[in-house]
Amino acid sequence: MEKVSVFGAGSWGTALSYVLAQNGHDLLLWTHRAEQAEEINNHTNNRYLKNIQLPDNLKATADLRQTVGHSDVYVLAVPTKAIREVCANIKEHLNKKALFVHVSKGIEPDSLKRISEMIREEIPEQWIEDVVVLSGPSHAEEVVLEHPTTVTAACENTKAAERIQDLFMNNYFRVYTNTDVIGVEIGGALKNIIALAVGITDGLGYGDNAKAALMTRGLAEIARLGVKMGATPLTFSGLSGVGDLIVTCTSVHSRNWRAGNMLGKGKSIDEVLEEMGMVVEGIRTTKAAYQLSKKHDVPMPITAALYAVLFEDISTDEAVERLMGRMKKNEMEDLINLL
Numbered sequence: 414m415e416k417v418s419v420f421g422a423g424s425w426g427t428a429l430s431y432v433l434a435q436n437g438h439d440l441l442l443w444t445h446r447a448e449q450a451e452e453i454n455n456h457t458n459n460r461y462l463k464n465i466q467l468p469d470n471l472k473a474t475a476d477l478r479q480t481v482g483h484s485d486v487y488v489l490a491v492p493t494k495a496i497r498e499v500c501a502n503i504k505e506h507l508n509k510k511a512l513f514v515h516v517s518k519g520i521e522p523d524s525l526k527r528i529s530e531m532i533r534e535e536i537p538e539q540w541i542e543d544v545v546v547l548s549g550p551s552h553a554e555e556v557v558l559e560h561p562t563t564v565t566a567a568c569e570n571t572k573a574a575e576r577i578q579d580l581f582m583n584n585y586f587r588v589y590t591n592t593d594v595i596g597v598e599i600g601g602a603l604k605n606i607i608a609l610a611v612g613i614t615d616g617l618g619y620g621d622n623a624k625a626a627l628m629t630r631g632l633a634e635i636a637r638l639g640v641k642m643g644a645t646p647l648t649f650s651g652l653s654g655v656g657d658l659i660v661t662c663t664s665v666h667s668r669n670w671r672a673g674n675m676l677g678k679g680k681s682i683d684e685v686l687e688e689m690g691m692v693v694e695g696i697r698t699t700k701a702a703y704q705l706s707k708k709h710d711v712p713m714p715i716t717a718a719l720y721a722v723l724f725e726d727i728s729t730d731e732a733v734e735r736l737m738g739r740m741k742k743n744e745m746e747d748l749i750n751l752l
């Protein structure tokens with residue numbers, strides 16, 4: 414049994430707390446809203462996980478200082494855009510080294526930082542034992558039903574990844590380890606772009622051929638960028654790559670797919686975001702990935718088409734025309750360029 418602190422009580426922070434509490438750990442979940450802490454201490458979090466009874470030993474608080482002091486394992490489960498703010502607030506209370514685990518899937522626009530890089534920028538090195546990323550095909554809604562789920566814990570330091578593997582692993586939540594932090598972070602963040610695009614084509618009524626095309630060519634462009642940034646190519650065939658791409662592009666639980674679907678049916682971004690009420694990471698990540706593709710000079714046509722829909726106001730029909738009207742290619746051009 415270990416002491417663990419989880420920061421962020423949305424769907425994923427609550428679902429991971431459920432797993433940790435069930436595994437018998439002494440778990441404290443921090444939320445920035447006191448009324449939500451009270452609800453969780455009465456064993457529900459209905460805004461984020463409807464009709465789920467949370468374990469009795471899942472304790473929540475709105476006291477950040479108490480949560481930082483509670484343990485030396487910090488699981489950060491807030492959206493990418495809140496990572497810096499939450500880290501800056503945690504920093505104020507630090508007086509010992511901690512193992513930071515992040516479970517968020519995004520890249521910061523403009524700075525183009527991955528989340529582990531943002532954490533290392535916000536938290537002084539003296540307080541960081543290591544940074545582990547936990548990622549993979551894992552919708553919160555299914556985890557709390559205890560349906561079999563597999564994820565990857567990635568860290569250059571295998572011992573740190575194994576500590577996180579041991580913390581989370583149980584008979585319905587299976588954790589693998591990986592040392593490729595860049596590949597795991599890039600795969601987890603960029604699959605949301607493809608899920609938005611698939612949602613759009615589903616909303617337009619295009620069906621399964623278009624879905625398979627976007628998923629396959631989407632994985633090719635994610636891997637192309639990731640490898641240029643230093644990732645191991647094989648990581649993209651793993652849980653945090655193709656695994657998470659499959660689940661996010663095909664599951665009704667995916668917020669990114671649902672947001673894309675509404676866009677495909679003609680709603681505006683503002684209408685979509687208001688209706689969702691939960692984070693849709695793929696929108697900001699599309700901007701960041703588009704900027705990364707320019708910076709690294711990597712062609713990413715699906716990302717570019719979605720960027721034009723989201724930020725340049727072209728129609729979804731025109732985006733599809735742009736993608737289908739591109740010049741002829743060899744499917745294996747990346748491999749050919751490597752040889």
Ligand SMILES: NC(=O)C1=CN([C@@H]2O[C@H](COP(=O)(O)OP(=O)(O)OC[C@H]3O[C@@H](n4cnc5c(N)ncnc54)[C@H](OP(=O)(O)O)[C@@H]3O)[C@@H](O)[C@H]2O)C=CC1
Nearest residue numbers: 422423424425426445490491492495517518552553691692
């Ligand atoms: N949901 C899932 O199945 C999975 C999600 N993820 C990733 O986990 C991350 C979190 O997602 P998820 O839990 O789903 O998101 P949700 O939208 O469900 O919840 C976000 C939570 O973060 C809180 N929050 C937002 N901003 C701040 C802030 N500045 N300070 C403190 N708390 C804040 C929100 O509080 P409030 O309620 O007040 O808005 C809410 O509790 C994302 O990067 C996502 O991609 C990864 C795997 C699975």
Ligand SMILES: O=C(CO)COP(=O)(O)O
Nearest residue numbers: 549550551552667668669
């Ligand atoms: O990352 C996820 C599942 O692995 C969650 O995806 P959404 O944010 O699209 O719901």
